[in-house]
Amino acid sequence: MSPVRPGYVKPLDLQQGVVDLSHGGGGRAMNQLIEEVFLRALDNPLLRQGNDGAVLPLVAPPGGRLVMATDAHVVSPLFFPGGDIGCLSVHGTLNDVAVMGARPLWLAAGFILEEGFPLADLRRIAASMGKAAADAGVPIVTGDTKVVEQGKGDGVFITTTGVGVVEPGVELSGDRARPGDAIVLSGTIGDHGMAIMSKREDLNFDAPIESDTAALHTLVQAMLRADADLRVVRDPTRGGLAATLNEIARQSGVGMHLEEAAITVKPAVEAACELLGLDPLYVANEGKLVAVCGEAGLPALLEAMRAHPLGAGASRIGTVVADDNQFVQMKTRFGGRRIVEWLSGEQLPRIC
Amino acid sequence: MKYVDEFRDGEVARGLASAIAREVQPGRRYHFMEFCGGHTHAMARYGVTDLLPETVRMIHGPGCPVCVLPIGRIDLGIQLALEQKVILATYADTLRVPAGGGLSLMKAKARGGDIRMVYSSADALELARKNPGRQVVFLAIGFETTTPPTALAIKVARAEGLANFSVLCNHVLTPSAITHILESPEVRKYGTVPLDGFVGPSHVSTVIGSRPFEHFAREYRKPVVIAGFEPLDVMQAVRQLVRQVNEGRAEVENEFSRAVTRDGNRKAQALVSEVFELRRSFEWRGLGEVPYSALQIRAAFAEHDAERRYGLTYKPVPDHKACECGAILRGVKRPQDCKLFATVCTPENPMGSCMVSSEGACAAHYSYGRFRDSEAKVHLAVQTA
Numbered sequence: 096m097s098p099v100r101p102g103y104v105k106p107l108d109l110q111q112g113v114v115d116l117s118h119g120g121g122g123r124a125m126n127q128l129i130e131e132v133f134l135r136a137l138d139n140p141l142l143r144q145g146n147d148g149a150v151l152p153l154v155a156p157p158g159g160r161l162v163m164a165t166d167a168h169v170v171s172p173l174f175f176p177g178g179d180i181g182c183l184s185v186h187g188t189l190n191d192v193a194v195m196g197a198r199p200l201w202l203a204a205g206f207i208l209e210e211g212f213p214l215a216d217l218r219r220i221a222a223s224m225g226k227a228a229a230d231a232g233v234p235i236v237t238g239d240t241k242v243v244e245q246g247k248g249d250g251v252f253i254t255t256t257g258v259g260v261v262e263p264g265v266e267l268s269g270d271r272a273r274p275g276d277a278i279v280l281s282g283t284i285g286d287h288g289m290a291i292m293s294k295r296e297d298l299n300f301d302a303p304i305e306s307d308t309a310a311l312h313t314l315v316q317a318m319l320r321a322d323a324d325l326r327v328v329r330d331p332t333r334g335g336l337a338a339t340l341n342e343i344a345r346q347s348g349v350g351m352h353l354e355e356a357a358i359t360v361k362p363a364v365e366a367a368c369e370l371l372g373l374d375p376l377y378v379a380n381e382g383k384l385v386a387v388c389g390e391a392g393l394p395a396l397l398e399a400m401r402a403h404p405l406g407a408g409a410s411r412i413g414t415v416v417a418d419d420n421q422f423v424q425m426k427t428r429f430g431g432r433r434i435v436e437w438l439s440g441e442q443l444p445r446i447c
Numbered sequence: 448m449k450y451v452d453e454f455r456d457g458e459v460a461r462g463l464a465s466a467i468a469r470e471v472q473p474g475r476r477y478h479f480m481e482f483c484g485g486h487t488h489a490m491a492r493y494g495v496t497d498l499l500p501e502t503v504r505m506i507h508g509p510g511c512p513v514c515v516l517p518i519g520r521i522d523l524g525i526q527l528a529l530e531q532k533v534i535l536a537t538y539a540d541t542l543r544v545p546a547g548g549g550l551s552l553m554k555a556k557a558r559g560g561d562i563r564m565v566y567s568s569a570d571a572l573e574l575a576r577k578n579p580g581r582q583v584v585f586l587a588i589g590f591e592t593t594t595p596p597t598a599l600a601i602k603v604a605r606a607e608g609l610a611n612f613s614v615l616c617n618h619v620l621t622p623s624a625i626t627h628i629l630e631s632p633e634v635r636k637y638g639t640v641p642l643d644g645f646v647g648p649s650h651v652s653t654v655i656g657s658r659p660f661e662h663f664a665r666e667y668r669k670p671v672v673i674a675g676f677e678p679l680d681v682m683q684a685v686r687q688l689v690r691q692v693n694e695g696r697a698e699v700e701n702e703f704s705r706a707v708t709r710d711g712n713r714k715a716q717a718l719v720s721e722v723f724e725l726r727r728s729f730e731w732r733g734l735g736e737v738p739y740s741a742l743q744i745r746a747a748f749a750e751h752d753a754e755r756r757y758g759l760t761y762k763p764v765p766d767h768k769a770c771e772c773g774a775i776l777r778g779v780k781r782p783q784d785c786k787l788f789a790t791v792c793t794p795e796n797p798m799g800s801c802m803v804s805s806e807g808a809c810a811a812h813y814s815y816g817r818f819r820d821s822e823a824k825v826h827l828a829v830q831t832a
Contacts, residue, residue: 356457369451374492422818429678430457430464431494431813439794 112214119208119242132214133238136221141236149236151201151258158263160426164191165256170286171445173220173250175294177286177305178381181223184253186308187332188383189231194328196267196319197259200440202228204238204255209248220251226412228446232255234392256401262442265319267440269346271326272387276415279386279393281314281400282307282408284336285364288378288446289311295368300363315406321399325391332385332447334438335377338384340423341437350418353425353435357412377438379446387415454677454827455493463682464498470689477503479688482625482777483674484511484806491815493678501748503685506640506778507808509624510648512589513540514776514800514807515731518764520617524586527615528552528560532756534578535562536571537586540804545797547764552586558633568600570824575604584753588617592650594742595715598722601744601751613753616744619729621651622659623740627731629667633779640778646681646687647673649703656711660681660699668697675703722748730763732800733776772799775808782809785821789813 107220115125134142141149155161165427170186185202187363189364192199201274204224208217228235235255286307293304327347331339336358360375361369382405393411401404413425423435471477481487487507490496496505509515521544528535536553541555542564556562561581565571571585587597597614604612625645633640639728647660660671670691674684684702691698700706722745729741744752753759766772769786770792780786782801792798794810801807805814 320744420818420821424818427492427494429455429458429493429495429498429676431496431497432818433492434818436794436814439814 106186107214109214109218114208114210114212114214114217114242116210120239121246125240127178132218132221136225137235139234139236141234144239149201153235153406154200154261155260160261162192162195162197162259162261163256164188165193165254167254168447169252169445170291170447171249171269172294175306176290176303178308179220179223180251180253181220182227183381184255184306185224185227186259187310187447188255189233189310190330192257192259193315194267194330195261196265196315196328197261197282198316199257199259199312201234202233202235202255202257204235204253206238206240207252208240208242209250210242212250217251227310231312242302250395267325267328269327269329272343272347272349272415274349274415274417275390275431276326276387277390277393278413278415279388279409280358280412281384282405283359283361283364284300284358284383285368285375286380287381289364289367289399291446292371296371298367302363303365303431304363307382307422308379309405311382311384311405314384314400314403317403317404318398319397320388323396324389325386325392325396326389328384331380334378335379336385337376337435338385338438339359340435343387344421344423348421350416351413351419351423352416353413353423353429355425357410359408376435381447454675454679455580455589456679457772459679460498460682463679463686467686467689468500470686471500471502472692472693473586475502477689477692478506478641478643479503479685480506480508480512480642480648482508482621483648485649486512486646486674486681487811489676489678491680492810495681496679498682499685507614508778509588509731509733509776510621511804511806513544513804515619515733516541516544516588516617516800517730517732519730519762521552522764523761524552524615524702525550525555525560527584527753527757528555528562529558530549533582533584534574535584535586536565536574537562538588539564541586541588541795544800544803545628568596572600572603572609572612575609579611583613585614586623587614590619590621590651591654594618594719594723595654598718601722601748604751605748613751613756614744615753616742618723619731620740621648623737624734625663627734627737627740628777629669631777633777643692644667646684649673649675652707652710652711654702654715656813657699657709664697664699669717670697672700673703673707687735700724718780732766733773738772769796770799772801782812783825789817
């Protein structure tokens with residue numbers, strides 16, 4: 096037996112302990128935080144390699160391409176009905192990869208922690224990330240942790256990056272909408288934003304508004320398999336449905352005609368919007384998507400979407416039209432017409 | 448949603464639209480001013496114009512508190528935040544109003560001013576309670592609707608001995624503004640702004656009642672229909688105005704009877720007159736100096752009056768030369784008649800105040816209605832061809 100005593104490492108106090116500056120210092124404390132919080136929650140062989148980067152196999156089929164997307168998450172509050180910053184940071188990036196038509200393969204995560212942040216909360220967030228990643232079948236393969244002084248952050252900020260593969264022949268892009276195409280929405284709008292806002296504003300409803308945060312990649316893959324002449328897929332996050340449709344209109348150089356009656360909003364979301372003076376068209380979603388497809392492909396697309404739990408509420412909300420002004424117009428339920436403009440300013444800061 | 452959807456029902460709207468279409472007299476044109484930004488916004492958001500006959504023209508009035516707040520008053524707020532280092536509490540809408548020196552409250556905040564967004568005067572009071580070592584100034588704006596809460600905040604501050612709370616008062620009065628428009632040369636002499644009646648304010652009237660509008664009906668022979676802020680309210684009001692014009696009547700009618708009485712909220716009125724008194728004159732953006740059109744804090748509450756406490760002196764600042772906000776607020780021009788509209792002046796980068804608030808005539812037209820301008824051009828081209 097070696098006469099050298101192994102250094103004793105006191106386990107982290109995951110009940111009462113808090114993050115301190117040493118947890119980002121690069122020393123033993125940081126290593127311990129990674130071991131006892133992150134590795135435990137996110138464990139997979141690639142992450143366990145423990146190197147500066149993850150070494151990944153080349154997996155794209157001939158003619159296939161890689162997609163890479165990144166997303167920073169600063170949501171406040173960190174925990175909200177229907178989710179938390181952990182699962183949100185997984186879904187957010189997965190969805191950005193997914194709407195490009197890619198099968199997401201790996202994720203990377205960067206954490207900026209504020210000194211004094213409770214380790215119990217951090218463990219909860221890590222566990223939520225681990226579950227979201229495992230449910231989606233997409234491992235977090237590398238990461239980084241930094242700690243900033245108290246007052247220089249707000250608990251925790253998480254940046255995630257995702258990599259995925261697009262099969263040959265799949266071409267989804269915001270510039271492919273053409274006059275005559277159908278515009279499809281996968282479900283109700285405004286759930287995520289109003290879940291956050293009602294928590295912030297302490298609005299209590301009999302049934303709380305829950306965030307719709309979800310990973311959309313299996314839905315997108317099902318849509319691609321439907322062979323529906325799919326041209327554009329986008330997830331309407333910040334800026335809401337309005338921003339996403341305007342982005343597509345601008346990229347494609349087209350206009351749109353929407354039917355307000357076809358856009359569904361849950362009654363509680365509508366009520367909360369009414370109370371706070373917000374328009375659900377501008378409120379963020381984290382588990383919905385907008386698709387543009389050739390008119391002929393519409394029945395097949397709707398069928399495929401409705402067969403998937405995240406697309407059960409899919410419906411056509413409008414049509415792409417030729418318009419040099421690139422106006423997104425909407426026939427209101429009231430019977431008049433209006434533009435659906437870009438959001439100006441910031442309706443809801445720190446929503447994701 | 449109960450009690451909301453009923454007032455936005457498309458079926459009822461179509462019924463009202465055809466009723467109005469039947470009642471307008473052929474060859475007659477109708478010009479109605481909706482005084483309130485709330486009506487302007489509701490009409491734009493629901494596309495009410497599409498449901499009105501072409502012969503009914505709606506003129507957007509100056510009833511948008513942010514729009515009529517002159518640059519010089521915002522400058523006073525900026526001065527308090529940057530030079531006096533106070534915590535300046537204000538409603539979100541005011542943050543983006545362009546002020547002097549290329550600043551706005553939002554830009555002043557980025558330069559280190561401690562400017563906080565609040566939802567109510569009660570939030571501002573709470574800031575004062577939580578920051579006993581700092582001075583908190585509430586930049587109060589608005590018509591008669593927001594005045595009672597400000598009065599209450601001042602009374603509560605007095606009762607609690609909150610010596611660090613004061614108010615920069617910019618509260619203005621609806622009836623004076625309407626009088627000013629009716630007395631303006633465009634309406635009285637030149638007839639450039641034909642005005643056949645008013646859609647009267649809804650929330651303001653819950654406080655002041657419908658009685659103050661009887662004067663306009665009597666003295667100026669203009670019908671007034673007080674209406675709620677839902678789109679069906681506006682349409683019903685238009686129908687009633689059309690009837691009054693057709694029958695040669697000029698009366699005050701109350702469409703918003705679910706909330707407005709003839710006398711209004713007496714308790715709120717008493718509160719306001721206890722804390723505030725009339726200002727001799729106040730500058731309105733777009734209307735200029737309007738006599739007895741605003742309120743100031745009574746001397747009895749001087750310690751909570753930011754103007755007195757900091758010895759502030761008001762300096763008027765002219766608008767951008769090409770900005771037509773003034774003419775638009777008086778109903779002389781439409782947003783699309785302004786050279787700056789949608790070129791350099793947009794909601795992201797407002798040059799004039801009508802583009803700042805979503806209730807402003809320019810912002811409403813930009814955000815909801817400007818697709819009609821291209822249709823109008825096509826229409827014109829077809830006519831000339």
